[in-house]
Amino acid sequence: MLEAVLKGCSWLRENCEAVKGTMVLLVAGAALVKFYVNRQNRRKRWAAVGKDIVIVHGLPKGHRTPNPSPLTLTLETYLRLAKIPYQMDYEEPFGPMGKSPWITLNGEEMGDSQMIIKMLGRRFGNDFSAKLTPEQQGAARAFHMMVTEYLALVFRMWRWVENRGWTMLQEKPCAPKKPLKGQKICKRTCIQGIGRHSPEEIHCIIERNLTAISLYLGDKAFLMGSDPCEVDCALFGSLTHIMWNYPGSPYETIIKVKYPNLKEYVLRVKERLWPDWDQCLRSPK
Ligand SMILES: N[C@@H](CCC(=O)N[C@@H](CS)C(=O)NCC(=O)O)C(=O)O
Incomplete structure (x- = not known):
């Protein structure tokens, strides 16, 4: 028994670098899988909120303004003006273009506050500037x-x-x-x-x-x-x-x-x- 343990220790010592490399790969792989599973789960949750409800993804609330990002506040203000129902999500603030805010609407994702406002205006018949x-x-x-x-x-x-x-x-x-x-x-x-x-x-x-x-x-x-x-x-x-x-x-x-x-x-x-x-x-x- 002692002999086997000693043999194991010496094998580990000889293959230390390879073992370390494998462990790093395993940990990184597990973290990546966890990341994608969480991401998919969030999308399933967002898809279940209901038809035509906009989910705005942004930075967490501020303590002086409802959002510390002027562009998220812009988008929320537009949704209120157009009376389009929306929910906030703070779990994934950065979206398709690596920018914040972005939205999910009926399972579709879109970034850029100006493009989102234009699209929502057409879709919900709320293009105020058209007047x-x-x-x-x-x-x-x-x-x-x-x-x-x-x-x-x-x-x-x-x-x-x-x-x-x-x-x-x-x-x-x-x-x-x-x-x-x-x-x-x-x-x-x-x-x-x-x-x-x-x-x-x-x-x-x-x-x-x-x-x-x-x-x-x-x-x-x-x-x-x-x-x-x-x-x-x-x-x-x-x-x-x-x-x-x-x-x-x-x-x-x-x-x-x-x-x-x-x-x-x-x-x-x-x-x-x-x-x-x-x-x-x-x-x-
Ligand atoms: N043109 C974009 C700009 C969005 C933007 O720059 N957002 C900032 C936060 S307020 C951001 O994502 N910054 C991170 C970065 O640029 O990497 C819009 O209107 O939504």
């Missing part, structure tokens, strides 16, 4: 692109580079010690171009964009007139973040002090489409 004049449609599209594709990215620079993710993690016990997603955002904004400017220059550029929005809004109730449409959802998604998620940022003062019409606008959309706002927030730990 606008051609000139308004042009302006609405330009503002929608400005906030979704440009401002959202630049605001993220403040959140992850200048603020180092602190406001996102404030409820956690310790402050982040190094920039979190900062490097990724820096790389992306350098390729785009805006990231090559100094923070002061970026603040000026953003201020000019916010000025344009404030001037266009004027004293109208919503951006395109007396009724809200898709671009209001996008604008609300972005401005809401500055109002509540970016305390201490230079943009907060622009909205709250310099352009009160922007602040009043955010409160107006919130009151109309988010009467349950407080119940949708994550309770602070």
Whole structure:
């Protein structure tokens, strides 16, 4: 018996590297299988929620806004405006294009907030922008692109580079010690171009964009007139973040002090489409 144990030990010693390699492969294989089984199970669950119910996949709730992603908030606001039933899922925030938010509708998956809104508008007969004049449609599209594709990215620079993710993690016990997603955002904004400017220059550029929005809004109730449409959802998604998620940022003062019409606008959309706002927030730990 002792001889067999000793033989086993010496075999293990001789084949240590091969055994380690096999164990690593087995563990990685098991983790992969578990990942795919969980993924499939989630899809089965989502398929069972019912016909024509949109499942919005996004980052977990925020404690200042119902979602820390302006684009998820945009999409939720649109679903509320269009009165399309939806459920939130926080288990798989990143979807088909590795982006958040994305949706599942009747078993089909789709990414990109703007494409989702367009598709849902056609499918459920809720294309609010179709009622606008051609000139308004042009302006609405330009503002929608400005906030979704440009401002959202630049605001993220403040959140992850200048603020180092602190406001996102404030409820956690310790402050982040190094920039979190900062490097990724820096790389992306350098390729785009805006990231090559100094923070002061970026603040000026953003201020000019916010000025344009404030001037266009004027004293109208919503951006395109007396009724809200898709671009209001996008604008609300972005401005809401500055109002509540970016305390201490230079943009907060622009909205709250310099352009009160922007602040009043955010409160107006919130009151109309988010009467349950407080119940949708994550309770602070
Ligand atoms: N054009 C996309 C942009 C989505 C987007 O950039 N989402 C952010 C979160 S707010 C994201 O997924 N970031 C991760 C990454 O880009 O890798 C949309 O409108 O949905």
